[in-house]
Amino acid sequence: MDEQPEESRTGTRIEAVMAVIRSRIAARSLLTGARLPSVRLQARAMKVSVSTVVEAYERLVAEGIIRSQPGSGFYVSGPLAPFSLAEIEPKLDREVDPLWISRQSLEADDGVLKPGCGWLPASWMHEAGMRRALRALARAGNGELADYATPLGLPALRGVLARRMAASGIEAAPQQIMLTESGTQAIDLICRFLLEPGDAVIVDDPCYFNFHALLKAHRAKAVGVPYTPNGPDIEAFTEAVQAHAPRLYITNSAIHNPTGAVLSPVTAHRLLKLAERSNLVIVEDDIFADFELTPAPRLAAFDGLARVVHIGSFSKTLSASVRCGYIAARPEWIESLADLKIATSFGGGRLAAGILLAALTDGGYRKHLETVRARLAGAMETTVARLGAIGITPWIVPKAGMFLWCRLPDGIDAAAIARTCLKEGVVLAPGNAFSQSGTASGFLRFNVAQSTDARLFDVLARALAVS
């Protein structure tokens, strides 16, 4: 056999592999920092030999287009290949990008209306309690003013949290509770602890949009399961578990964000059975607990913190300015989570926990909550009526909380409405920001506490009229 043609055929095959990789990079289906298909997979996909792919990859390394990570694989290289959340998937419309909504809401100045934001106006928060707490801390022992916290955080606050949880039927000893710097950091630490890059995680569809951003930061794959007025659709959940073998399910207990729905006991029970069969861990985010009028079931209460991790904070009901959240979980998990917390944020300070403890145990907090719940109920009623008058209808009318998940008139696109309203100083939260499947383009989430200004409904009505 003549050797020349054989070599040349091989050369052509090597070039074909190189061309395929180059074009995938150019088309951004392989982004900076992404791992290339393994040599074996690529060889099988292109029906060429493993050595052809090895040679092609090695030439691309020599060209500086990809880099080899010994023992791990080949990665698309870049100027510095920094990790950017925005680059991970094809750029969304900025209007339905979870980070865009967060940033708009966080950045908006005082003249802007923010019905799309996820928190109460400052004037609805526990101002008097915060002032009293700060004055109390100004007189506290010097250790509280100067020192790092212990690894799990202020024991007295963990005791208060244990008693609060016991009142919801969740048995958690103080040593099963760790303070964090926020509810978001609590979920972040759990993801660090339980997820590998590429793992699948079930989220509700729709769900709190920052869960999408957080999971992207962990390079995890979010799998959406439709949410019903009683909790996740169990049939779809079962299918998702079978199809994706997820490690985690992240959800809100009590009042669901963005729908305001509440998990029914029957759905909770089915979920837990399913989780047990499939070795799934559930993160139950309970940050809206204090808005409830009648307590809904908590997964952590049924499960006894076996495979449910319970997290929370007081950012929604007391103050978002003082940062403190918590995790309740199996004791041996708390040990590892404390190690991770120290490694990545050195354990936190004593001050935030001290302020929170003072403000929570101050007799005024309960009274403050009663006032807020009553104001929310009033705002809910008014907002439903005002939105109804312009053809925007609630998916359900929630029993409590600040969120109202609303359907726009047929054929109207929420992202387009959001874009129009932003020009008039109104920050909305369009449905697809909450939807992994992108099937909520006809929805908006309203925060009824941020929807008390009549101007909002004029702006909305005009935007609906022109779209």
Next chain:
Amino acid sequence: MDEQPEESRTGTRIEAVMAVIRSRIAARSLLTGARLPSVRLQARAMKVSVSTVVEAYERLVAEGIIRSQPGSGFYVSGPLAPFSLAEIEPKLDREVDPLWISRQSLEADDGVLKPGCGWLPASWMHEAGMRRALRALARAGNGELADYATPLGLPALRGVLARRMAASGIEAAPQQIMLTESGTQAIDLICRFLLEPGDAVIVDDPCYFNFHALLKAHRAKAVGVPYTPNGPDIEAFTEAVQAHAPRLYITNSAIHNPTGAVLSPVTAHRLLKLAERSNLVIVEDDIFADFELTPAPRLAAFDGLARVVHIGSFSKTLSASVRCGYIAARPEWIESLADLKIATSFGGGRLAAGILLAALTDGGYRKHLETVRARLAGAMETTVARLGAIGITPWIVPKAGMFLWCRLPDGIDAAAIARTCLKEGVVLAPGNAFSQSGTASGFLRFNVAQSTDARLFDVLARALAVS
């Protein structure tokens, strides 16, 4: 050819591959959650065919010993395969485990002496300033008490930080500065932004031990480069860059932890040239800045924040109880870092930044620093003398700061001394906790501000005598 023997030979080979993987798991050289060698690598290593390894892996999956992650590879499964820092590498002696020292220091009660801890006693911190700041915040606007921070954090504080940096020759506009919840979170966000799992990162040997824990949490590979009294050993640094193609170098500017050494201008210049040639990003951790008597060179000042990221906090000089750090970096990096901060901790609150701003701009902070520097200088002199009397000698006598890196008498093991002293209520910081290469077993790091109690030297002398 008879088919039977061939099949049986294949069967034997499959079993051999399975046995090798099983024994590596049993020996904990493959830990729960670890990725198995790729099919191709394993085939090459064992001189068997790819299909043999595929079959062996598939049988191990069926046995539940490993799991397949489509498109990613095979992983050792476990009950839930949670990620534990302690499991990543063979368990160290708990006494030289970075997390152990952090936890001992954070947990130690008031009767315990902590010469090994990395912060000042509460009574040395800015108590009066903190009390004034808390009283000022108790009278602040309601937004400061109730609201989330903007994505980059309190503009007035970023302005103060920009002016402070300008005084060290670092030009950073306020929009190039982002507040974080701590200096540690600042480095953590940078690692999230720039590192892929498996990436190499250069650290000083010795270095701040929590860098090791942080890099483990990122599944990055720490590569130690010997530290000299003038900064890292440039020859060893050059070799490390060539051998490991690191993405990052993390170091302290000004006063180095644990040695108290200071980077010389010549070393700084060489480092930056090397970084430029090899596309290396440098994280300069400046948390000890305010202890300096005469300002040392800052890498960020030479480099103009091109490839140096400058971070800091006031946990060491003002209060560790109020959590607030910062990052100064290229403007386009700050954008992505802000997205990552929102995704993983929702941006922080306004309170900590407000307290910090009040305490920093209060005329008392400068006076407090003068007092602290003078006390440290006194404690340094006394501690050097007292240690010298029992045969413990400083590697160098630092010009400023709290750390003294000391050599024990020949043949004495610091971990053994630490173990003995812990029983007598003294928490030490043995050298190998700081050393990637494990070559500092004859060293201890002393915090001179935590070494003022004469009992410490009695306990140490007795421990030396029995070892």
